[in-house]
Amino acid sequence: MTEYTAPTRDMLFTLQQTAGFGDMVNQCGFEDATEDLVSAIIDEAARFSGSVIAPTNSTGDRTGVALDTNHTVKTPEGFRDAYQQYAESGWASLQFDPEYGGQGLPFSLAIPVQEMWHSANLAWGLCPLLSQGAVEALSENADDALKQLLLPKMISGEWTGTMNLTEPQAGSDLSNIRTQARRDGNAYRIKGQKIFITWGEHDMADNIVHLVLARLPDAPPGVKGISLFAVPRFIPDATGEPGERNDCYAVSLEHKIGIHASPTCAMSFGDNEGALGYLVGAENQGLACMFTMMNNARLTVGLQGVSISERSYQQTRAYALERTQGTAPGDSGASPIIRHPDVRRMLMTMKTLTEAGRALAYTGCVAVDFGKSEKVTESAAARQARRADLLTPLVKGWCTEIAQEVTSLGIQVYGGMGFVEETGVAQHYRDARILPIYEGTNGIQALDLIGRKTIRDNGQAMLELIEDMETCSSTDSQASALSGERQARFNQAVKDLKKATELVLESKDDPLQSGSIAFSYLMLTSTVTAGWLMAKSAALASETLKADDPLVRGKLATADFYMDHILPRSATYLANLHAGNESIMALSETEF
The missing domain is CATH 1.20.140.10 (Butyryl-CoA Dehydrogenase, subunit A, domain 3)
Structure with a gap:
């Protein structure tokens, strides 16, 4: 090992x-x-x-x-x-x-x-x-x-x-x-x-x-x-x-x-x-x-x-x-x-x-x-x-x-x-x-996020987080770390998170709906928040370190990869929220 x-x-x-x-x-x-x-x-x-x-x-x-x-x-x-x-x-x-x-x-x-x-x-x-x-x-x-x-x-x-x-x-x-x-x-x-x-x-x-x-x-x-x-x-x-x-x-x-x-x-x-x-x-x-x-x-x-x-x-x-193993493209x-x-x-x-x-x-x-x-x-x-x-x-x-x-x-x-x-x-x-x-299954974590951490304060903490993301996404430093297309992708993901939070608050009186969308909301929120931090890392590395520093190259590469291959998952999670509980609850207990 x-x-x-x-x-x-x-x-x-x-x-x-x-x-x-x-x-x-x-x-x-x-x-x-x-x-x-x-x-x-x-x-x-x-x-x-x-x-x-x-x-x-x-x-x-x-x-x-x-x-x-x-x-x-x-x-x-x-x-x-x-x-x-x-x-x-x-x-x-x-x-x-x-x-x-x-x-x-x-x-x-x-x-x-x-x-x-x-x-x-x-x-x-x-x-x-x-x-x-x-x-x-x-x-x-x-x-x-x-x-x-x-x-x-x-x-x-x-x-x-x-x-x-x-x-x-x-x-x-x-x-x-x-x-x-x-x-x-x-x-x-x-x-x-x-x-x-x-x-x-x-x-x-x-x-x-x-x-x-x-x-x-x-x-x-x-x-x-x-x-x-x-x-x-x-x-x-x-x-x-x-x-x-x-x-x-x-x-x-x-x-x-x-x-x-x-x-x-x-x-x-x-x-x-x-x-x-x-x-x-x-x-x-x-x-x-x-x-x-x-x-x-x-x-x-x-x-x-x-x-x-x-x-x-x-x-x-x-x-x-x-x-x-095998021959990679360009190798013999x-x-x-x-x-x-x-x-x-x-x-x-x-x-x-x-x-x-x-x-x-x-x-x-x-x-x-x-x-x-x-x-x-x-x-x-x-x-x-x-x-x-x-x-x-x-x-x-x-x-x-x-x-x-x-x-x-x-x-x-x-x-x-x-x-x-x-x-x-x-x-x-x-x-x-x-x-x-x-330490509490991830289903419990999702219910905690949607109930105690979002609905209870009418979304205050979540909207503060989104506000920080929006501020960061509009700065020159982050724009310099992400290409225009990737920056646009991130901006859309932040909008998706705001829309998801609205959906969560609209369902606050329906525990069946809240329970059905909680995990997707957890994953959506986390995916977008982590994307914000990856963009922030890339920008800070570019600002504070020499351009030829391997850490800068690494942070830029992983931020790009995140925006290209990980962040798009957030759109699927939003679609899950829109779908709600209908198909989740469709079968009776005896039909499982």
């Missing part, structure tokens, strides 16, 4: 320029995040991901994980050592509060770093992903005493965290959860079962803090009666170190299509006296608290789509340069397959979609930092917060959908050898398949 080398130049340019990280740092008071520091962090993360984490990827996939009779999960060789180096090097603490041991750097700076972890080993990277989401939830919702108890160890990476939502009878519908909590002095006792708990048990860290949704005996029904609890595997003793084993255990592991080295656990809480838990936030406000973690996770799952696309592209590109004798036009089409699709996904994910995360800043005006922060909320389902939905396409194309470029596990390219395809499913 081809080794992973992080595309640091593209990452830095996309973060600093396209996503606006440089502007955010200047306006939001992150004076410590200098260009030199950012570059040094990215370079060192690239070294660490390539030399320490990446070598564990294929062996971890083949070995998988195992649960022993003591309810302990054994991770593959090299996983624990890589995690210990990760924690000791301070990678877990980049964006967190210095009061609890964090480095106080922007959340969006941690994003390219996390992209590298997931490209190097998607299964391994899920452990810090969940932990950082748990830290976010505790940081924003826990009381001071609980923060002091848990956050220093979690921010240092000594302890990890999980999210416990799903139960056998309650998938995405959390109103049906049955796990119970009862008051026990200043704490609570938790009893119930959770399934699909990523990294719910492992041997990489000294303790695991489970964030668990449960109901109190007097709680109101439905989602209004859910509370959130922190349930550590080992109860902290008087010195804050792991003490007595808590009454919570992994009872089985799922056997999955991919991410074999990530333990997906069924967890049992309270088989005996009840698992000791600490309330996070207020009683019956657990879902709101958990959404802090879920929103963070949705952005980083979208980032995983970019990561696995990048890894698949790198491996496929290397193969296409080496593999000889066997040609490297990269010279065949159809292989070029597939590689350009992989490269362009990956870069577009990176731009979308980084932009969404920079908006998170902007939206939380107290240094900008209240109206500016509110606008950026709306932008972050709007882009979250796009990042999660579109970036994970393109990962299916990119990793599938990787197999196709390999031909028959891609269908053979030993080449390693199939692992990326298998690993990527979970991404549109977990």
Whole structure:
């Protein structure tokens, strides 16, 4: 399998320029995040991901994980050592509060770093992903005493965290959860079962803090009666170190299509006296608290789509340069397959979609930092917060959908050898398949976009985004980066998005119609937004770099390819919206 080398130049340019990280740092008071520091962090993360984490990827996939009779999960060789180096090097603490041991750097700076972890080993990277989401939830919702108890160890990476939502009878519908909590002095006792708990048990860290949704005996029904609890595997003793084993255990592991080295656990809480838990936030406000973690996770799952696309592209590109087959136009004798036009089409699709996904994910995360800043005006922060909320389902939905396409194309470029596990390219395809499913399926992301993010504010955030696209499309810089025909194509796509938004708002009182067009609206919005960012990248590269810089040539080429071969998909999505729900709902249930 081809080794992973992080595309640091593209990452830095996309973060600093396209996503606006440089502007955010200047306006939001992150004076410590200098260009030199950012570059040094990215370079060192690239070294660490390539030399320490990446070598564990294929062996971890083949070995998988195992649960022993003591309810302990054994991770593959090299996983624990890589995690210990990760924690000791301070990678877990980049964006967190210095009061609890964090480095106080922007959340969006941690994003390219996390992209590298997931490209190097998607299964391994899920452990810090969940932990950082748990830290976010505790940081924003826990009381001071609980923060002091848990956050220093979690921010240092000594302890990890999980999210416990799903139960056998309650998938995405959390109103049906049955796990119970009862008051026990200043704490609570938790009893119930959770399934699909990523990294719910492992041997990489000294303790695991489970964030668990449960109901109190007097709680109101439905989602209004859910509370959130922190349930550590080992109860902290008087010195804050792991003490007595808590009454919570992994009872089985799922056997999955991919991410074999990530333990997906069924967890049992309270088989005996009840698992000791600490309330996070207020009683019956657990879902709101958990959404802090879920929103963070949705952005980083979208980032995983970019990561696995990048890894698949790198491996496929290397193969296409080496593999000889047939005679390409203008050649004599066997040609490297990269010279065949159809292989070029597939590689350009992989490269362009990956870069577009990176731009979308980084932009969404920079908006998170902007939206939380107290240094900008209240109206500016509110606008950026709306932008972050709007882009979250796009990042999660579109970036994970393109990962299916990119990793599938990787197999196709390999031909028959891609269908053979030993080449390693199939692992990326298998690993990527979970991404549109977990942290809210992409159907749920589409409903979130159309309901909470568009209809609820009467399209305000969406129309602000369209306004920015219209402003950008009228500037000389973008016009210089795109040919007249491509610029016209982009302008039409923006008009299509505005028309689609009108259709969405017209259907706001018809849930059947809204549900039928939601996914097409998600894909349309994402495709046009990513096109805007690709044009923006090309323009900025042309403005800020020398004309003979390979990055400029690359950005111009991928922007052109996007406008020619990816952006036209938006017209199909608009046609889907116009078609509505008639043919979708035509058959009765018994006719399927």
